[in-house]
Amino acid sequence: MSDAAVLIVGCGDIGMRVARLLQKSGARVTGLVRSSESAAALHAQGLDAQTIDLDSPTLTLPAADRVFWFAPPPTQGEHDPRLRRGLAALRSRLPRRFVYISTSGVYGDCDGRWIDEDEPLKPQSERGKRRLDAERALDEFGGQTRCEVVVLRVPGIYGPGRLPIERLRRQLPVVQESECPWTNRIHSEDLAAVALAAMDRGCAGAAYNVADGQPTTMTDYFSQSARLLGMPEPPRITLAEARMQLTPALLSFLEESKRLLTTRMHADLRVNLRYPNLAAGLRSCLE
Structure with a gap:
């Protein structure tokens, strides 16, 4: 990707990691962020940064050969007008490749089954429905233009700076293991490497499950994190009790169970994950 013009829309934690990898290859990277503070953080890393309002009706985007779209949809509704507005802005100066981070929530609940990318998309939460709307917009965009689109369906992301320390400190309860659904996750460093590989080698029009391939449960994640941090493990409650005590946002994750195949x-x-399981990945968070 040497000397290519690369645009990272929504250049937060994952975007910064991708940008650092791109710097090593000599690519010219521009990160788009919402605030001047975020722009300053990118400048401190030697990256070109621009502040932008993705909700502006007159949105324009810098020209780039390759675009990573890491910006989230709006927090409400079942559509992603933010991405659709961005795609409209790109039509005048079309990129060659486009990588989008979606969510495994587009599959909805799969009763704990192992699933691949051919699983029907039937999101239950508004969060998943917004991402499905974005995927449909990208499918249409790729079909109407010469831009090669690759979609990454990503579950929970963990890594340095992402551990649930505050939740553990507050001793918020988790569902007992016997009732807890299967969940999948990926380390932030591995996700950045996969995003870069998708830009280089992903098949145009394809979607990829991105996970370490070793699903566990949310309860296991919180328990392993607590042991790693030397904190008390969270109290266990039944699923019925959780439905009365937890927020709707947390409950939406408990209503879906799936195990992602990453073949x-x-x-x-052709990626080799640095952190192929939760135990290895969590240890890296304290190094």
Whole structure:
């Protein structure tokens, strides 16, 4: 990707990691962020940064050969007008490749089954429905233009600076293991490497499950994190009790259970994950 013009829309934690990898290859990277504070953080890393309002009706985007779209949808509703506005802005100066981070929530609840990318998309939460709307917009965009679009369906992200320290400190309860649904996750460093591989080697029009391939449960994640941090493990409650005590946002994760197959990711993108399981990944967070 040497000397390519690369645009990272929504250049937060994952975007910064991708940008650092791109710097090593000699790419010209511009990160788009919402605030001047975020722009200053990018400048401190030697990156070109611009502040931008993705909700502006007159949105314009810098020209780039390759675009990573990491900006989230709006927090409400079932559509992503933010991405659709961005795609409209790109039509005048079309990028060659476009990588989008979606969510495994587009599959909805799969009763704990192992699923691949051919699983029907039936999101239950508004969060998942917004991402499905974005995927449909990208499918249409790729079909109407010469831009090659690659979608990454990503579950929970963990890594340095992302551990649930405050939740553990407050001793918020978790669902007892016997009732807890299957969840999947990926380390932030591995996600950045996969995003870069998707830009280089992903098949145009393809979607990829991105996970370490070792699903556990949310309760296991919080328990392992607590042990790692030397904090008390969270109290356990029943699923019925959780439905009365937890927020709707947390409950939406407990209503979905699936295990992600990542065969396509490994075959097409040829990535070797640094953190192939939760135990290895959590240890890295304190190094």
